[in-house]
Amino acid sequence: MKKDYTYAVARIRSRELSLLSRKDIDNLIGAKSYDDCLQYLYDKGFGDDGQDSDVSALLAAERKKLWSLMAELTDDLSPFDVFRYADDFHNLKVSVKAVTRDINPDGMFMQNGTVSGEKIYEAIKAHNYKLLPEHLQKSAQQAMTTLLQTGDGQLCDVIIDTDCLNSIYKKANETDSEVIKLYAELTVAAADIKTAVRCEKTGKSLDFIFSALAPCESVNITLLAKAAAKSIEDIYGYLSTTSYSSAVDALKTSPSAFEKWCDDKLIDSIKPQKSEPFTIGPLAAYIIARENEIKAVRLILSAKLNDLDSDAVNERLRDMYV
Amino acid sequence: MDNLGIIFGLIGAALATFMAGTGSAIGVGRAGVAASGVLAEDPSKFGKVLIFQLLPATQGIYGLLVAFLILSNIGVLGGDPNISAAKGLLYLAASLPIAFSGLFSAIYQGNCSVAGIGTISKRPDQFGKTILLPAMVETYAILALLISMLAVFNIPGLNL
Numbered sequence: 001m002k003k004d005y006t007y008a009v010a011r012i013r014s015r016e017l018s019l020l021s022r023k024d025i026d027n028l029i030g031a032k033s034y035d036d037c038l039q040y041l042y043d044k045g046f047g048d049d050g051q052d053s054d055v056s057a058l059l060a061a062e063r064k065k066l067w068s069l070m071a072e073l074t075d076d077l078s079p080f081d082v083f084r085y086a087d088d089f090h091n092l093k094v095s096v097k098a099v100t101r102d103i104n105p106d107g108m109f110m111q112n113g114t115v116s117g118e119k120i121y122e123a124i125k126a127h128n129y130k131l132l133p134e135h136l137q138k139s140a141q142q143a144m145t146t147l148l149q150t151g152d153g154q155l156c157d158v159i160i161d162t163d164c165l166n167s168i169y170k171k172a173n174e175t176d177s178e179v180i181k182l183y184a185e186l187t188v189a190a191a192d193i194k195t196a197v198r199c200e201k202t203g204k205s206l207d208f209i210f211s212a213l214a215p216c217e218s219v220n221i222t223l224l225a226k227a228a229a230k231s232i233e234d235i236y237g238y239l240s241t242t243s244y245s246s247a248v249d250a251l252k253t254s255p256s257a258f259e260k261w262c263d264d265k266l267i268d269s270i271k272p273q274k275s276e277p278f279t280i281g282p283l284a285a286y287i288i289a290r291e292n293e294i295k296a297v298r299l300i301l302s303a304k305l306n307d308l309d310s311d312a313v314n315e316r317l318r319d320m321y322v
Numbered sequence: 323m324d325n326l327g328i329i330f331g332l333i334g335a336a337l338a339t340f341m342a343g344t345g346s347a348i349g350v351g352r353a354g355v356a357a358s359g360v361l362a363e364d365p366s367k368f369g370k371v372l373i374f375q376l377l378p379a380t381q382g383i384y385g386l387l388v389a390f391l392i393l394s395n396i397g398v399l400g401g402d403p404n405i406s407a408a409k410g411l412l413y414l415a416a417s418l419p420i421a422f423s424g425l426f427s428a429i430y431q432g433n434c435s436v437a438g439i440g441t442i443s444k445r446p447d448q449f450g451k452t453i454l455l456p457a458m459v460e461t462y463a464i465l466a467l468l469i470s471m472l473a474v475f476n477i478p479g480l481n482l
């Protein structure tokens with residue numbers, strides 16, 4: 001039987017009122033100082049009782065609140081695993097490097113994965129990969145073997161990052177939510193395009209490029225890898241034949257402009273969820289919107305701390321969901 | 323069987339109550355779930371969401387009204403219980419508009435109310451406009467009620 005999300009969606013509708021709007025973002029950019037920004041965010045309910053003055057702690061608290069809310073709204077968080085796999089694979093990367101280099105990973109783990117970073121670390125340390133969730137097992141084994149045999153950190157990262165994208169894509173396609181599928185499609189395609197551009201700039205071989213790309217429906221990785229092995233113009237040429245043709249201009253501008261294009265496309269695509277009352281879509285859209293908001297706040301606070309001018313911030317700011 | 327008329331009439335009354343009531347229960351229940359979600363975040367909206375929740379309740383009342391009139395006409399609530407099988411079947415047919423229209427309109431009105439509750443949770447100032455949308459669904463339940471009642475009122479005058 002299809003799960004009914006009526007109650008959860010009704011609560012999310014009320015929560016959407018407290019998402020930061022474009023006006024709030026403009027107020028934050030216009031704030032005189034970092035402390036004024038923080039005060040504005042505390043007034044909007046950010047942080048735990050206004051105690052966090054550090055950007056990372058403040059935003060980590062917000063992400064924790066987001067996932068606590070989701071756990072409260074639904075008894076099964078597994079449909080949202082696609083949003084949590086990035087934390088899992090980050091923690092796997094930290095664990096693999098901490099074990100092979102014999103360093104203490106405390107404070108380096110992300111907190112909102114499907115399994116705690118400490119558990120991943122313990123499993124990697126014991127070389128007992130069966131203790132890990134299924135989506136991490138193969139990746140952990142391959143990454144450890146590669147790092148121990150070759151000492152090549154970059155190759156290890158490529159293995160974990162590609163498996164992360166594959167896991168997100170696979171998990172998303174197990175759900176019946178169009179929003180989650182769209183999120184996975186855009187995430188994987190954007191990552192592939194960024195990887196292709198980076199590989200072209202660093203002159204990587206066709207085999208390496210191909211191994212670093214994750215398959216998805218909207219991008220043909222064989223053609224993209226071949227284009228990346230030739231020149232940046234070939235990448236632009238290939239992309240102009242896909243649904244990412246309008247991203248070419250952004251790519252030509254800068255990597256951050258392309259990231260903004262991807263995020264804006266995603267936010268634009270999830271906006272119809274504002275009028276959907278029964279499905280998981282609005283919950284997934286809220287998670288994406290909240291992550292987008294956290295990204296925007298991080299950018300503004302970092303700019304305030306480093307005295308960057310507001311034009312530079314505005315250039316990089318994503319569209320907001322509300 | 324001599325009692326076929328009253329049996330058919332009673333089946334009609336039961337259908338009107340059961341189907342329209344079931345639709346209302348589903349619609350009110352669904353809207354109630356959404357209303358609870360909004361109240362968990364903002365209890366001050368109780369009055370507004372309650373009205374949305376109650377909108378699909380009317381079909382159940384319409385079904386009850388038609389059933390009451392049928393029971394009264396076939397003599398179950400007093401009077402002459404000797405009605406012909408043909409008249410009994412006519413009462414059964416008369417109950418069908420409110421039975422089916424009540425069932426489906428209440429469910430869809432409930433869905434519409436859920437969407438309306440979502441809207442007023444974000445835009446409480448749009449209550450007046452938003453309430454009109456699920457209220458539109460009511461039209462079809464009222465049309466069905468009208469036909470069922472006209473039929474039930476006029477069946478006793480037929481020479482069958």
